Amino acid sequence: MRFIRGNPVLEVLLGATCGGVLVLLVSWLQGARMPLEGPTYSRRTKDTLIPTLEEFTWQAQFPLPLDRESTQVFPFLLNHPNKCKVFGGAPFLLMLVMTQPQDQVLRDAIRHTWGNETIVPAVIIRRLFLIGLSSDFSYHHLLEEDEKHGDLLQVGFLDTYHNQTLKTLMGLEWVAQFCPMTYYVLKVNGNVFLNPRFLVQVILKPEQQRRPDFITGCIYRNRIPIRRQSHPQYMPLNMFSHARYPPYCCSPGYVLSGPLALKVLSIARRVPAVHLEDVFVGLCLHQLRVEPTPSPPNTFLMFGRLYNRCDFRGFALVHPFKHQELLLVWPDFQKANTPCPLE
Ligand SMILES: *[C@@H]1O[C@H](CO)[C@@H](O)[C@H](O)[C@H]1NC(C)=O
Numbered sequence: 001m002r003f004i005r006g007n008p009v010l011e012v013l014l015g016a017t018c019g020g021v022l023v024l025l026v027s028w029l030q031g032a033r034m035p036l037e038g039p040t041y042s043r044r045t046k047d048t049l050i051p052t053l054e055e056f057t058w059q060a061q062f063p064l065p066l067d068r069e070s071t072q073v074f075p076f077l078l079n080h081p082n083k084c085k086v087f088g089g090a091p092f093l094l095m096l097v098m099t100q101p102q103d104q105v106l107r108d109a110i111r112h113t114w115g116n117e118t119i120v121p122a123v124i125i126r127r128l129f130l131i132g133l134s135s136d137f138s139y140h141h142l143l144e145e146d147e148k149h150g151d152l153l154q155v156g157f158l159d160t161y162h163n164q165t166l167k168t169l170m171g172l173e174w175v176a177q178f179c180p181m182t183y184y185v186l187k188v189n190g191n192v193f194l195n196p197r198f199l200v201q202v203i204l205k206p207e208q209q210r211r212p213d214f215i216t217g218c219i220y221r222n223r224i225p226i227r228r229q230s231h232p233q234y235m236p237l238n239m240f241s242h243a244r245y246p247p248y249c250c251s252p253g254y255v256l257s258g259p260l261a262l263k264v265l266s267i268a269r270r271v272p273a274v275h276l277e278d279v280f281v282g283l284c285l286h287q288l289r290v291e292p293t294p295s296p297p298n299t300f301l302m303f304g305r306l307y308n309r310c311d312f313r314g315f316a317l318v319h320p321f322k323h324q325e326l327l328l329v330w331p332d333f334q335k336a337n338t339p340c341p342l343e
């Protein structure tokens with residue numbers, strides 16, 4: 001393991017075969033996860049760009065999903081246990097769309113555009129919006145919305161930027177409990193343009209054999225952790241001290257096979273929590289010794305792109321993309337029979 005090799009202390013410890021040293025190592029690792037003072041839950045409800053260390057430790061201490069020993073695992077407050085029950089099969093693609101409670105307009109736009117479950121002929125897609133709690137948004141509104149659409153999955157913790165690792169893990173936990181047979185899981189943020197047909201037909205390929213250890217998206221390699229406190233992706237040294245992150249798929253949208261989703265979830269307990277969910281999944285992959293699979297070049301765009309039907313046909317995902325614009329361009333994008341140059 002590259003990480004351990006980079007760490008002289010761990011290297012010495014691992015190099016020794018004496019059982020006593022192993023016990024020491026285990027307690028050292030546990031100590032790193034669980035400070036002696038016990039949990040100090042932060043009472044703050046506002047998300048700030050610069051989280052205090054206390055807020056970071058909240059995640060580090062949190063009993064991760066699938067930790068069945070723990071009594072503190074968050075329940076699903078809104079749930080659709082039968083969403084994935086498909087007569088005679090399993091969904092090909094489960095879309096877990098990350099939005100916040102108050103984003104109702106955004107969710108409606110997504111339902112009418114790329115979140116449409118029947119948009120790819122002959123392929124079973126299921127869509128769920130993953131949301132957390134908000135201190136200033138009424139649960140009543142959400143209930144109403146959910147009664148209408150039946151697609152909200154609510155988890156019982158504050159929906160903040162710094163809780164996004166937990167949100168992703170709760171999504172994977174839902175897969176484990178209610179959708180373990182799905183071929184693929186897409187974790188996608190709400191502020192994107194997604195091209196489900198391209199994603200399914202060109203990248204995932206329903207006719208191809210299952211690929212158990214498959215994960216793809218825009219892949220970051222050898223990224224250096226940002227140590228500047230004012231940056232949203234600030235990574236404190238005591239949370240992650242290595243010089244580089246292992247490869248990971250960037251947060252706006254990545255897709256992984258159902259079996260890999262379950263593996264990531266079960267190893268997650270043993271990986272120290274970091275609040276950047278994409279980095280965290282990368283750390284889990286590293287532990288699992290799974291490398292992300294590259295997608296064709298320029299198919300997951302991270303820096304936006306002006307809409308153009310012919311260009312967009314060849315993208316899987318464009319980030320960021322405003323939902324107002326999404327609604328405007330979608331009818332044009334559906335003109336499948338209008339030829340493009342070079343076709
Ligand atoms: C979803 O797509 C199907 C097939 O293209 C279409 O008939 C249906 O109206 C769409 N649903 C919504 C909510 O846009």
Ligand SMILES: *[C@@H]1O[C@H](CO)[C@@H](O)[C@H](O)[C@H]1NC(C)=O
Binds near residue numbers: 046051160
């Ligand atoms: C994460 O959620 C918990 C539980 O709702 C909350 O106490 C905590 O402040 C949140 N953490 C951050 C960093 O927002």
